[in-house]
Amino acid sequence: MTSPALDHPVRLGATAVLLDLDGTVTDSAAAITGAIAETLEAFGRPPLVQDTLLRFVGPPIREGFRDIAAVPEAEIEPLVADYRTRYAARMADVPVFPGVDELIRSWHAAGVPLALATAKLQTMAEPILDAAGLTAYFTTVSGVLAGEDTLGGVQVKANVISRALEGLSAAGADITGAVMVGDRYHDIAGAGTHGLTSVLVRWGYGRPGEEEGAAAVVHDAGELAAVLAARPSTS
Structure with missing residues (x-):
């Protein structure tokens, strides 16, 4: 069944994209x-x-x-x-979801700044992204810092997103139209704490209802590309 968000397709015109890791980029x-x-x-x-x-x-x-x-x-x-x-011992031996690696490369080639924003420890996120061969396409990688994982899940995600936005901004990226993409409620709620638009992907591990607050719900990389594409010109 097509999600309501895609019954009336939106074009968010993302100026930068923040991506969750587990369940969004990697099938871990x-x-x-x-x-x-x-x-x-x-x-x-x-x-x-x-x-x-x-x-x-x-x-x-x-x-x-x-x-x-x-x-x-x-x-x-x-x-x-x-x-x-x-x-x-096994964290790097995980596949990337179908079409996601190509989408990441296409965004990079088009000049769209990318940030990884994951609730995984920073020290784990970096080698996983390296093993997937995707590190070079990201402007910044933001994971959980030592001791921070004792906080609540939404707060952890909000902190990670905050640092990702700071990293993008420091690199000169336009974050006025930044969009968070993830598969769980924590991604959507964490983005919401910053007033950030979010998209939930259905190929991950979210359960029904976790999409609440997302601007769109997508089922494959092609739909995600379409939702985040630039808005059609009205001139």
Whole structure:
């Protein structure tokens, strides 16, 4: 079923594009959920079905262990450390979603400034983007800084987006028409804290209802390209 946002197509005329990583650029579900399942087993926690494990993909990992796996706050830190060790060994071995790498290259060739804005640790985001061969196309890469992941998910995303906008601006990019693109509610709500227009992609891991507040919902890279294309001239 076509989303209401695409029944009446919009042209946002993006002057710069901020992209989430997991679920938007990279199909990282298997790497993340596999590491989480192993960590839960290692700590004697109840196993979770795959659909539940997918809810971990996108928000800060501490939030996932607390809210999805019901791990008490005082017990979360060792699980986070164990998960990150397991995940680091496989984090770069993930595919890019179909058409997204070509879209990124086409935006870059057209002079559209790009920023990565992810709730993943900065120290993890950079090598993942490198492994995908996409680093050269981004003006700035903004991930979570040490200690920042203890904040709520929306606040973490808002902070990451803030730094991405600062990086774009410092490089001379026009951010007056910047658009955030992501697959989860945190992306949409985080963008909203800055008054930023956002687009939700359906190829990621979002659940029904997470698109609330987005200017558009798209189902493939072609639709995303069309939504972010320059507005037709009225002259």
